[in-house]
Each structure stands twice: as C-alpha cells, then as structure tokens.
Amino acid sequence: MQTESFDAIVIGAGQAGPALAARCAREGLRTAVIERGHFGGTCVNVGCVPTKTMVASARAIHMARRGAEFGFSAGPVQVALERIKARKDAIVLASRSGVQQWMQGLKQAEVIQGNAVFTGPQTIAVNGRALTAPRIFINVGGRSVVPDLPGLSDVPYLDNTSIMDLTEVPDHLVIVGGSYIGLEFAQMMRRFGARVTVVERSQKLLAREDEDVSDGIRAILEAEGVVFQLGAECLSLARDGSRVVVGAVCEAGTPALVGSHVLLAVGRRPNTDGLGLETAGIEMDERGYIAVDDQLRTSAEGVWAVGDCNGRGAFTHTAWNDHEIVVANLFDNDPRRVSERTACYALFIDPALGRVGLTEREVRATGRPALIAKMPMQRVGRAREAGETQGFMKVLVDAGTQHLLGAAILGLNGDEVVHGLLDILAAGLPYTAISRTMHIHPTVSELVPTLLQQLKPLAPA
Numbered sequence: 001m002q003t004e005s006f007d008a009i010v011i012g013a014g015q016a017g018p019a020l021a022a023r024c025a026r027e028g029l030r031t032a033v034i035e036r037g038h039f040g041g042t043c044v045n046v047g048c049v050p051t052k053t054m055v056a057s058a059r060a061i062h063m064a065r066r067g068a069e070f071g072f073s074a075g076p077v078q079v080a081l082e083r084i085k086a087r088k089d090a091i092v093l094a095s096r097s098g099v100q101q102w103m104q105g106l107k108q109a110e111v112i113q114g115n116a117v118f119t120g121p122q123t124i125a126v127n128g129r130a131l132t133a134p135r136i137f138i139n140v141g142g143r144s145v146v147p148d149l150p151g152l153s154d155v156p157y158l159d160n161t162s163i164m165d166l167t168e169v170p171d172h173l174v175i176v177g178g179s180y181i182g183l184e185f186a187q188m189m190r191r192f193g194a195r196v197t198v199v200e201r202s203q204k205l206l207a208r209e210d211e212d213v214s215d216g217i218r219a220i221l222e223a224e225g226v227v228f229q230l231g232a233e234c235l236s237l238a239r240d241g242s243r244v245v246v247g248a249v250c251e252a253g254t255p256a257l258v259g260s261h262v263l264l265a266v267g268r269r270p271n272t273d274g275l276g277l278e279t280a281g282i283e284m285d286e287r288g289y290i291a292v293d294d295q296l297r298t299s300a301e302g303v304w305a306v307g308d309c310n311g312r313g314a315f316t317h318t319a320w321n322d323h324e325i326v327v328a329n330l331f332d333n334d335p336r337r338v339s340e341r342t343a344c345y346a347l348f349i350d351p352a353l354g355r356v357g358l359t360e361r362e363v364r365a366t367g368r369p370a371l372i373a374k375m376p377m378q379r380v381g382r383a384r385e386a387g388e389t390q391g392f393m394k395v396l397v398d399a400g401t402q403h404l405l406g407a408a409i410l411g412l413n414g415d416e417v418v419h420g421l422l423d424i425l426a427a428g429l430p431y432t433a434i435s436r437t438m439h440i441h442p443t444v445s446e447l448v449p450t451l452l453q454q455l456k457p458l459a460p461a
Contacts (some may be wrong), residue, residue: 001129166261272309369457421434
C-alpha cells in the first residue's frame with residue numbers, strides 16, 4: 001500500500017479539530033480531516049447543543065406553569081416530548097451540517113469519513129489508505145462511563161445520549177449519579193412531568209463544590225420535586241417486569257427504588273481505545289487519557305492531543321482553548337500554556353451555577369490569608385422582579401494582593417454574571433477594578449461591586 005503524504009492530519013471533528021484544520025489550511029498546509037461519526041463531536045451532537053435546546057423547552061414549560069405568579073393563566077400545560085425532540089434534532093442537524101460543510105469547503109483540506117488507526121509513528125490507516133504527516137492532532141472526545149453494577153446486564157438503561165431520543169416522558173426516572181450531567185437531566189425531566197429520583201454514592205452532590213453550593217443546588221431541585229437518595233453505597237439493578245429496581249442502601253430489608261427508566265450518569269471516559277496509540281509511542285494514563293505536556297504535545301514527536309481525550313478539561317470551552325494554545329505555539333510564535341488558563345465552568349440547571357477559580361475549600365487548603373463575601377440572591381432587585389430569588393453569590397480574595405481567587409454565582413444569570421469576575425481574575429487585577437466600577441441598573445451584575453465591598457476575613461474552618 002502506497003503511503004500518502006499530508007502536511008497535517010486531524011483525527012476527530014469535535015470542537016478543537018475543525019478549527020485546527022481550518023488554521024492549517026489557511027497556513028497553506030495540505031490537511032486531512034478524519035471523522036468516524038457525526039461532525040461537531042460531543043457538544044454539537046449529544047452535549048451542549050441538544051441539552052441546552054431541551055433545557056430551553058423545560059424552562060418554557062416551567063414558566064407557563066408559573067403563570068399565576070406573574071398575573072396570567074395559560075391553562076393546563078400539555079408536554080409533547082416528541083415535539084421537543086423534533087425541535088432538538090432540527091437544531092442539532094443544522095449545527096452538525098454547518099461544521100461538515102465548513103470542513104468540506106476548505107480548499108487545502110480533504111475530508112475522510114472513516115475510523116483512523118495509528119500503524120506507526122506519524123502514520124495513519126483509514127478506509128484502506130495509509131496516510132502520514134509531520135503534524136497530527138487527536139481530537140476524539142469521550143463518552144459515558146458504564147459502571148460495573150450488579151444486575152446491569154439484565155436491565156435496559158439510558159445514558160446521556162439515549163435519554164434524548166425518548167419520545168414519551170418517563171413515569172419515574174431514576175438517575176444514578178448526582179453530578180453535573182445527572183442533575184441537568186433531573187431538572188429537565190422533572191419539568192417535563194416525570195417523577196425523578198437521584199441516587200448518589202457520596203453524602204453530597206457535586207463532590208468538587210463547597211457544601212453551601214452543593215446544598216443550594218439540592219434545595220433548588222428539591223423545591224421542584226426532585227428526590228435525592230445520598231450515601232447509596234450498595235447500588236444494584238434488577239428487572240421487575242417492565243420496571244427497573246434500583247437497590248441503593250446496604251441494610252437488608254430496605255425498600256428498593258422502582259422506576260420506569262434508569263439513567264446512568266456517573267462520569268465520562270476518553271475515546272482512545274482502538275486508535276493504536278501504543279503503536280505510535282503515544283503514552284496514556286491509567287484511565288486511558290492521552291498524556292500531554294503544558295502545550296498539549298504527546299510523547300510522540302509531531303502529535304498533539306486536544307479536547308476531552310487529554311484529560312486536561314472536560315468542556316467545550318477547554319477544547320476550544322486547547323486549539324488556541326496549539327495554533328499559538330505552532331503558527332504565532334506565542335508560547336501559550338494550559339497552566340495559564342483560569343478554571344471556569346457552569347452547571348446549567350435553572351438558575352445556573354457559574355464557577356471560576358478556587359473553591360472556598362481549596363482556598364482554605366492553601367493556608368493563605370483570604371477574604372470572603374457572600375450575598376443571597378434575595379438581595380438582588382432584578383432577581384426579585386423576575387421571581388428568581390434562589391441561590392447566592394460568593395467571592396474569595398487574597399488578603400495580601402487583593403486579587404480574586406475564586407467565585408460561585410448560583411442564581412439568575414449566574415453563568416453570565418460570573419464572567420466579569422473571570423476576566424478580572426485572569427487579568428491579575430485587584431478586586432477593586434470591579435468594586436469601584438459603576439454598573440448598569442437594574443441588572444444582576446450590579447450587585448457584584450456591592451458583594452465585593454462586603455469582604456471580611458475568611459474565618460478558620
């Protein structure tokens with residue numbers, strides 16, 4: 001078989017891959033883009049785009065039910081999950097098609113739909129062809145973890161992908177896993193009309209969050225009727241006719257949960273199996289994530305790993321930033337590094353959680369003198385006017401440098417409001433850059449300066 005030479009090969013057309021291919025093409029490099037599934041990766045097909053589309057439907061339904069609070073009546077709300085799914089599918093298809101057409105329109109790029117496998121250093125086999133390039137970018141994403149639970153092989157179960165293919169609202173959805181994906185679907189399906197129970201092994205939701213954040217999120221969801229069973233250390237599954245029995249408590253004789261559907265939401269794993277990475281000398285960790293340095297280079301010369309598969313971030317925005325770091329180093333003479341970025345993410349329940357920097361627990365662990373301020377959303381006029389007073393704002397500051405250390409905004413527009421703090425934190429400016437700035441009224445963001453003006457020493461735990 002004759003080996004075909006390219007200047008660059010991109011494996012996977014998720015968030016980072018297409019942008020890398022486009023930049024390579026713009027630099028005049030002959031580029032091969034290999035995708036074995038749908039263009040757009042997790043975000044476009046089974047992540048951000050479809051879930052936020054369905055979250056929007058769930059919010060509209062929720063607000064219609066709250067009409068009496070706002071002085072109107074819309075009558076009984078009839079939920080048609082098949083129509084919600086159709087809307088979601090149309091938006092996903094438009095996004096996916098946009099990515100594919102973008103790649104197929106690149107003058108210097110060839111799009112190949114097939115399964116790529118390394119056959120040696122810088123050599124790829126796909127569709128009976130052998131390709132080689134001095135620059136190879138791996139952007140293969142990840143998928144749901146299927147836990148090793150007793151009885152799992154005997155019952156039908158859903159994951160974050162298949163649950164969005166339902167056309168009828170579950171009678172009783174049991175969600176195994178009280179983390180970000182599970183909680184988002186819990187609220188969504190509850191608003192669609194399902195009974196929802198979340199089962200979590202640990203004693204708190206969202207292990208990485210502070211206790212007050214975890215408790216605040218739980219309170220928001222419980223107020224809508226989501227039921228939680230925490231400390232479920234003895235998980236098991238069994239079939240009871242058309243129902244699924246979920247055992248959660250170790251004590252004998254404890255009643256099990258009986259649901260119509262069960263969703264497994266216990267984590268993600270990288271799609272690195274079957275790539276032949278060992279053949280190319282590409283090292284992985286014990287979980288299958290590709291080992292990379294601070295500029296996303298793998299252990300193999302001329303190979304980079306970006307996005308979920310490198311274990312350096314599990315978000316669309318970290319994948320995009322991975323692409324920015326790689327092209328900055330390759331083409332712009334700009335030595336950007338992963339370690340320079342500020343941690344940030346959101347939990348897209350309603351109202352959302354926006355998080356940047358360190359948690360309160362992490363700040364305490366550093367032992368540094370710090371300042372803290374916390375304000376309930378009831379203090380925010382815009383939140384009261386909107387009827388959205390759940391949650392709070394919290395910020396932490398270094399007592400010596402006056403630089404921001406971290407923040408959590410759980411409340412109305414929290415995923416947007418937190419960006420003002422993120423920008424100041426990333427810029428290395430003192431908190432007074434916000435606290436002394438005039439903000440627009442009436443907004444949620446205008447209370448951030450007020451929050452910062454109430455900073456007090458962080459008391460010992």
